[in-house]
Amino acid sequence: MQTRDIVLPGMYIEERKGRKLNNCYSEGEKVYSKVLGILKISEEEISVIPLAGKYIPKVGDRVVGVIDEVEVSGWWVDINSPYKAFLPIGEALEEFVDLKKVDLSRFYDIGDVIFCKISKVTKNKIVQVSMKDMIARKLFGGAIMKITPFKVPRVIGKGGSMIELIKSKTKTEIYVGQNGLIWVKGGKKEKAWECISTIEKEAHTSGLTEKISKMLEG
Amino acid sequence: MGKKTNIQLMVDGRRIDGRLPEQLREIEMKIGEIENADGSARVRFGNTEALVAVYGPRSLFPKFLQESDMAILRVVYSMAPFSVDERKNPAPDRRSIEISKVTKDALSGAVFLEEFPRTVIDVYEYIIQADGSTRVTAINAASLALASAGIPMKDLVAACSVGKIGDVLIVDLCGKEDNYSESDMAVAMMPSKGLITLLQMDGRLTKEEVLQLLKKAEENCKKIYEMQKKALLEKFKVVGED
Amino acid sequence: MKNFVEEALAQGKRIDGRDFLSFRKIEIVENVSKKAEGSALVKMGETKVIAGVKMDIGEPFKDSPNEGILIVNAEFSPISSPNIEPGPPDENAIELARIVDRVIRESHSIDLEKLFIEEGKVWTVYVDLTVLDMKGNLVDACVLSSLKALWNAKIPKIEDGKIVREEFSGKLPMVYKPVTVSICKYNNNFLIDPTDVEEELINAKLVVGVRDDDKICAIQKQGWGTFHISEIERCLDLAIEKSKELRRLI
Incomplete structure (x- = not known):
């Protein structure tokens, strides 16, 4: 098992070696995934990023x-x-x-x-x-759209690159909540909506940034 | 179950539907067909087919039903009126109520309920066509639906039925075998842990025979478990970006 | 918060002084209802359940035209606990009735073929169970009282195709005396005949129905806990051993 692998509930990952666990559980030294998700292993933590599920609040979100x-x-x-x-x-x-x-x-x-x-x-x-x-x-004003919470990081993009791109090209004001609620106002609101929906639907495909750029040009 | 009959359940080593004693029926598993649900799955074993939707965790009202330190899991098993030979009244009967209860026990042990205090996870099982082994087929689907809803679990739950005709042990009973075999057993387990979460048996068996049947059930739950994993991985395979 | 019961169990003891594999004191009162064809009140420690048998002439099922019919019903009377409200049986009462039904039926304890009256007419045997004091281990108590009532039951006399009540033509054709022993898993220990307070601490129970010839006629796992196959083997051994103590009482 390695980072980016898809894991399922009950799937054995590796030995714990004193690391923190996120969405995993251990039996003795053995670490198993709790959820369906993507594995992320580092020196500090064994973590599974869920591929489904409800938003569960965390302090700071x-x-x-x-x-x-x-x-x-x-x-x-x-x-x-x-x-x-x-x-x-x-x-x-x-x-x-x-x-x-x-x-x-x-x-x-x-x-x-x-x-x-x-x-x-x-x-x-x-x-x-x-x-x-x-x-x-x-x-004030604007409209709310709802996406699956675990796809929020895709919408935001690395260092906010994706959302900044959409905002600037559509001239909209956008607030993205970690909880999957997104508020959009002004500018080419519908275009922004379309882009975000596309990201949600195709979050798992490659070349997403390119595709969105093209949509925004068109 | 153990009704007297003239039907020959086993002829020349073949079962009534032509299968070998330890042969599973054709199995199909599909994930995510109910758009509204948080997770869903359809599982078919031959002519037995279950559709399961999971909703939750979601808030639970009235409030006195809530557990302050864990979620509760509710299961409703029901059969389509047209799923059986003679139309079934859609109102819940005693059999369905018992199955719902034992299924709740079978799944609750696998779910980390403590992660969602004060909420409910609803599992709705609907049998579209019934040809024996409906409760275990539904449990297989329920486990897939729970996993695809992102619910944390210790393991997937896999289930199958086993039974005995004369001296022969059989797996995955069809409707006629369900009705007329001497003994039958429904088993659900967390296969990678070897832990049994559902066990119901009736008939007349020695202790040794019970244990033999349990081992057969375990073997076949493991086979079904592999199919469940494959179905989930296929549905959620991710193509890496960047 | 740990209560005394939990503390005791953790140390391998029980607050009533029993060891893990002992039943509470069992007392059976026969024929508690004179109108019933057979009846029995079972007191298992503080648990009290009553079973009554009534018989009627009925129509056989299509797929078994020569056999009598068995119908088992169970009810948690509001008498039995502050937590029970009057109303139709809940899932626990229904499960209980269905386990008792399977134990009686699957063990072939009644010779149903002897309940054939004439073409299109057979005896229907009703076993009605009422829990009167809900103090734990209901299944074992209910199976015991049902079997006691059945073994006491007499078949009413028929004259001109009608039942003459309070006159009898013979005893119910009983063959076996199946009983259940419910084995509870607590940590890595097994115990039997739990009280209601102990039951609250137990999350895995295996109800095992055992016939006179040591054959297993029914198994039902209860609770959300789990069992290894090796643990089930141990439970079956215990159930077979302990079933003999209960069977002597029928």
Whole structure:
């Protein structure tokens, strides 16, 4: 077994030798894959990058979310995951709010779209998000598209090359969430949509960058 | 199961459908035919065919059903009304309810449920045509559907049926053998670990015969396991870029 | 949090002082319902189950026109536990009934051919089980009470094609006395006759039905735990050995 091999649940990979495991499990020294995915072996870690599955929140991930419910002390946010995230007032607003007088929907209302950061995930997967992040913001207008979360890295490309290419050529504003939700606004929105859909469908093929460049020229 | 009959189940070393005692039927495995599902698979053993869809992990309501430290797995096994000789009432019967329950046990042991607290993973099994061994065929498909949904597991689960006609051990029972053989056994296991996750047997067997049948079942689960792996690898083969 | 039961099991002990391979005290009360053709109440430790046999004239199945019919039903009475609500049987009650059914049927314990009355008419034997106190090891208790009730059961008299209740023409044609022994796996140990509290800690159980001639008539694995083949061999040995203790009670 080597890096880039496809592995399946239960497939033996190699000896652990003290390394970290990601999407793998060990029995004694023996390491097996937990999921269907692509193997990545390094000196520090044996990791499997899943080829399918739901978005499961991790601290530090930046996600696109949609306000789902307004509560007394914060907001419930749909983050395209089995788990809803909570955005508490303290993580959303700088100013003091008198909760007796102010309805929180004044700041974020049901259906509003935000780009936020996963700030806390407990063992039982209680999830909190925060707006206290450099690039967190409320996203006005635009439209959301949904892709399978594990294809997000393809859409972003190496060092953001792919998404920057699409943005500049289509003159759009795009926010890509790790959770597979992508917000697009302005410019040739439909073209950007088309490119991202193509990347999702053909994420596993080679020559993708070339193909997208061509689509953007045409 | 063990009904009296005049039907000759074995003639000149051949079974009622012409197979040799230890011969599996023609097996077909297809992954991902249900677009809406998070994972799906169709598996056919001869004229027994199961379609399985997996949804989840997803949030579970009402809340009191949730387990705070793990996901729950639910299984519904059902048969198409037209899958059998005489139309089957589509409402769940006692047999289907029992099969759903033992299948849930057979799959739960293989899934890392602790990774998804408070959620549910739903496995829906639908038998399109039934000619014996439906529960094991469905388990083979369910295991493929779970893997293709990205659900973490210790191993794939492979399953098969074994039985006995006279003194002859047979594998992969067809409908008539299911009904009239003296003894039959359904086995599911995690083949690379040698761990049995489902075991149901009825008939009249000595302890030694039970163990012989189990070994046959293990051998054949391993064969089926290889086919499952092949089906998954083929579906998800990735051409490297750059 | 570990409770006392768990701590005891981890040390190879049980809080009621039994060793792993002992049954609780078993008591059987026969003919607890005078209206039934046969009945028995089994107390297995604190677990209480009741089985009753009723018989009726029925139509045979097409593929077995000369055989009587067996129908087994089980119910967890709301009497039996704070966790049971009144209503139709759930998956656990259904599984229980189907295991009991298979043990009785597959062991050929009843000579169903002797239940033929005349062309198109056979006896239907109903075995109805009710769990009265759910304190663990229900399958073994239910099989035991069913078999006891069946071995006690009498066939009603027929006059002019009708059943005369409370008059009997003979005993039910019983042949074998199958019983089940449910073997539970705890860590690498095996134990039998678990209490309800012990059952909560056990995730793999093998129900083994054994006939008088040591033939295995039914096996059902329960719970999400797993077994190696070698462990199953050990379970079968234990079940055969322990089945004799239960069979003596029928």
